[in-house]
Amino acid sequence: KQEVTQIPAALSVPEGENLVLNCSFTDSAIYNLQWFRQDPGKGLTSLLLIQSSQREQTSGRLNASLDKSSGRSTLYIAASQPGDSATYLCAVRQGGSEKLVFGKGTKLTVNP
């Protein structure tokens, strides 16, 4: 059974800092991995999707990497801003399945 873990559960940083959020998964037979952002009381916004054959994806100040063999993904946020404050969720789609398995998320606070 696939399990997705995100560490740390919460992170507080000063504005301008570069930071890394971690995601690990137990079964490496994944189809893809997706990072989402969730603002309080809101839905999920897709940030980046990495297919199993890819190593990384970039969008603006965000860069996500995938190491399937070690069961890990990282989300790198450059030059963090207070507007980046949100909960970041990692989700894995298993090979041969339509189901997304989510981690519990990392709650990020960027202080001005």
Place this chain on the structure above:
Amino acid sequence: DAGVIQSPRHEVTEMGQEVTLRCKPISGHNSLFWYRQTMMRGLELLIYFNNNVPIDDSGMPEDRFSAKMPNASFSTLKIQPSEPRDSAVYFCASRPNNYGYTFGSGTRLTVV
């Protein structure tokens, strides 16, 4: 594109009442998913449809929950009778083939 549209945004109901949540997926997306989010368990898949056909309902907690997708542009999740432990945020998501998921804004259900 209006995205995935869910209604209502908030629902407060008394225990024992029937609750119906609604979802309109993105046009052309052939897969639709219902997720539930709670503080304790995070995001969990309840059921998903492919081309309007229910494929996996193993996440539906019990017989009080039912879901339908009568056509490609509409789905409902019904809880009857509702119980306080059903209080959660319910998300609908849709996905085209081999791409990432798009989530709606969710329905916050409170059963008193």
